[in-house]
Amino acid sequence: MRTSGFKNTLLKALDGDVIERLRLQPVKFELKHEIENPGNPIDRLYFLEEGMASMTTTFKDGSQVEVGMFGYESVIGVSALMGTKKSLNRVYTQIAGHGYSCQVEDAKREFRLGGAFQFLALRYVQAQLVQAMQSAGCNAKHSFEQRLARWLLLCADRAHVDTFKISHEFLADMLGGRRPTISTTAGILKRKGLIEYTRGEIHILDVPGLTKASCECYLIIKDYLDNYTKFDSTITS
Amino acid sequence: MRTSGFKNTLLKALDGDVIERLRLQPVKFELKHEIENPGNPIDRLYFLEEGMASMTTTFKDGSQVEVGMFGYESVIGVSALMGTKKSLNRVYTQIAGHGYSCQVEDAKREFRLGGAFQFLALRYVQAQLVQAMQSAGCNAKHSFEQRLARWLLLCADRAHVDTFKISHEFLADMLGGRRPTISTTAGILKRKGLIEYTRGEIHILDVPGLTKASCECYLIIKDYLDNYTKFDSTITS
DNA sequence: CAATCTTTGTACGGTACCTGACATAACTCG
């Protein structure tokens, strides 16, 4: 285990003895696997290594909106460390992948020691908070084209891929819009040569171009998710 | 000090010895006082007892949107406990009031003890996260009338008042809309007999009615902010 | 390979909110 072939940002930053105490177990995530469901007890924490999962709020009318993304930097279930016993929101896989999991009890015990694990978990919660707050502002002020571009970029970053299977229908759900709106908006990005796609598969062609088409929110969120383990990242400076 | 005449939810839940270690100092907040500014170092934590403060994200074009509200339940600056040295967002008073403050160092020392203060601070961060996530969804899906009603109710709850000085201009900034849109929307609520207002002063007349005019987001956020100190609130059950 | 299902393109009337402008009313200060 020791000097870690981990791809997960948080696990990679931990010493071997901490890793051992967490008693990690490898897990696979198929597509659309429900990792958390609102109201269900959280009994394991998940550290993604590959793949991507979304957290969504579901409204009474059944519609949902994405409020957070999880990739190789993630710890899913941190709220269990914050005194919440039950899951707040739905979390499910958008891109199949794998990672590690541990028991909440082991994580809590390690958290209470007040060492690196606590520090990193708290920093990650902070990053999640930034993500949610920036999204709140973004959803209020920015256009669909900007938000779609932002989503595609973040997704690609989180999962370390530039091609992924996702339908317009799902994108509409994530962004809180309608499917036809996504189709036209995606069409615009396609005509601009920034992406290409066919039936459920999207391929990103031009990252700088997409970044320009998106809003400042992309880089702000990316920065926090990429750098939360570093003490003197651009975040803190 | 002991059995606490505190109105602040978190302070009220702490034992006298913890309170003493925090070395609180009373503070007054005039209107539009800037408590935190993005990039500035956080050197004190603030516990509001009366009044209300908003946290906003500011975009490059100068516009801003509210991403969180602080009232008698609040701890402003918790992110300093999470390993962030500098403030993430602007926080400033919307309704003048007062409260207590303590040095970040004292709060950090207390936090590290892993007792009640840590537990409550983490629970509060959790509540803030819920607030931000719910706002993200709400801003994407709900109408201006719903969101205005939600804002007015939350504001009244946080500050324990049913009348407050706020202009349409400011409301527009908070909700991420335009002033004329607020004017017409507020006019609708007024004609429905839910609120009344004159030049910068809003008075809430009918809370149940406003609740109906708002979206589910109001009660969800209110529930978390009201109950985060209780272990078995509706949140966790 | 026909039948079905899923995904995408597209169109069209409707609505919510924007943008900017102008008018009015209330408060403030000289």
Next chain:
DNA sequence: CGAGTTATGTCAGGTACCGTACAAAGATTG
């Protein structure tokens, strides 16, 4: 009390996105 300032009402043209519907094209199944 008159002049300036601030807050609100309102309007009109424009745009972004909704809501719904339907057609077409790729994928899947029997």
